[in-house]
Each structure stands twice: as structure tokens, then as C-alpha cells.
Amino acid sequence: MTTSRKSHQHSPHPSDVPSGRSPALAPLHVLVGTWFVEMTHVALSAPVHGLKTYTWLEGGHFLIERTRFDHPDVPDSVAVIGADxxxxxxxxHYFDSRGVLRVFEMTLENGLWKVWRDESGFSQRFTxxxxxDGQTLEVVGELSQDGMQWEHDFTHRYSKGKGAS
Known part of the structure; x- marks a missing residue:
């Protein structure tokens, strides 16, 4: 008995399958690789160190971010970045070890990376x-409980491919 696999070459594509790679993804190449991160956070008494890696999912439509910090109060996380x-x-789309799921909007252009989400009671943004030379990245994060007044939340200092200084 022989089984045959259906060829998908001539099948119509569902409407959510892109016809090609979105040009919006092009600026993300600067993130690809391993970054050592030093973080200060308003809830922590001292800086903590961690690691972020960015790799393309096969097909090149999504960038996968994996984050781990050396502190029990800082959650490990995975994020999937792609075209909207x-x-x-x-x-x-951000997921962490606490069970948190958050969806952020993002821009990355001319050396400036902005990420934000506007949620009632807990909005976040970072720049x-x-x-x-693209080898370091300085990030400042803020949060707002009312969407109007913003407070400092954290700073990250990324260093590509070498230990944090």
C-alpha cells in the first residue's frame, strides 16, 4: 500500500500566509546574536547580569528573543518579534516564567529602538x-499606571558578544 502526500505547491494559501518576507523585518538584523546585559531595576537593590540571544526562526519571518538573568526575582523570558x-x-509577543503574556508594538530605525504597550492600569515603554558600531545598546524603561504619568522602571546596558562591563 502506498501513501501519497498532498502537494501544497498548487494549493491556495490561507489569507494569513505572507507572499514574502516583510520589509519591516530588515532593521532587526542589528539584534541578531548574543548580548550580555547589565540591568538596574527600581525593585532591586543592585544591578543584575543576564544574557539575551536573538535568532531568526527558520524562514526568516520571526526573530526569537531568549532572556535569562542571574537573579531569582527576574523572570526568564521568550519573545517572538515579527511584522504586525x-x-x-x-x-x-512576550512570554515569561511567571506565566505573563504581553503584546508590544515596536519600531527600530536609525539606531533608535522603541517598544511600547498601552494597557489600562499598566502601560510600558522603552527606548x-x-x-x-552597533556593539552596545543603552535602554531606558518606563511604566505608567494611568497612561499619563510615566515613572522610571529599569535600565539595560547591552554589550554584544562580550561580558558586561
Missing amino acids: ASGEGLSE GTFSA
């Missing part, structure tokens, strides 16, 4: 600035 539904912007 319009194909023109970027979004990030990251890349060094001219």
Missing part, C-alpha cells in the same frame, strides 16, 4: 539607543 498584521510595522 499590516506587514508594515513590528510587534513583539534603546545603539552605539555607532
